[in-house]
């Protein structure tokens with residue numbers, strides 16, 4: 750599942766991360782990722798922008814599985830521990846607050862031993878019909 754060309758989940762994006770997100774429970778999302786050498790910033794450590802993109806995407810999938818079209822309005826990231834190249838990590842996200850226009854989502858990335866690597870809090874803005882049309886997102890499945 751996913752948009753074919755999405756940088757994080759798209760299976761047809763040659764330059765992408767190819768992460769498969771799946772539903773976990775009623776509103777949660779889970780995925781797994783292996784940090785590769787081409788994802789690094791400092792030698793041997795995954796770039797923080799890649800980490801942020803993964804958290805952002807997990808957050809977006811929460812709203813996708815809720816059946817709304819939303820964009821990230823705010824994303825606050827805490828980097829707790831380096832993600833090493835060659836390390837597998839587990840990704841999780843779930844909603845914490847849902848209002849008419851905003852879905853708040855917490856997401857985290859942990860090592861396979863459960864140790865926290867990074868976490869985020871985000872506000873996703875549910876788009877109005879006019880905004881969907883302006884952004885070219887009016888005919889999404």
Ligand SMILES: CCCCCCCCCCCCCC(=O)SCCNC(=O)CCNC(=O)[C@H](O)C(C)(C)COP(=O)(O)OP(=O)(O)OC[C@H]1O[C@@H](n2cnc3c(N)ncnc32)[C@H](O)[C@@H]1OP(=O)(O)O
Nearest residue numbers: 750751752755805806809810813820821822823872874880
């Ligand atoms: C097939 C399977 C596919 C699955 C794929 C799934 C994922 C695929 C891909 C996922 C990709 C990953 C995801 C991505 O990367 S999404 C891409 C990154 N995000 C963006 O590009 C968003 C850019 N920003 C905007 O478009 C607008 O600024 C938005 C739409 C956010 C607001 O627009 P606008 O300014 O016109 O607002 P409004 O008139 O609608 O609403 C006004 C209300 O909202 C309040 N407000 C406004 N801004 C903020 C803010 N920043 N924080 C908090 N609140 C805010 C405002 O105070 C007011 O509140 P109130 O006074 O009414 O109380």
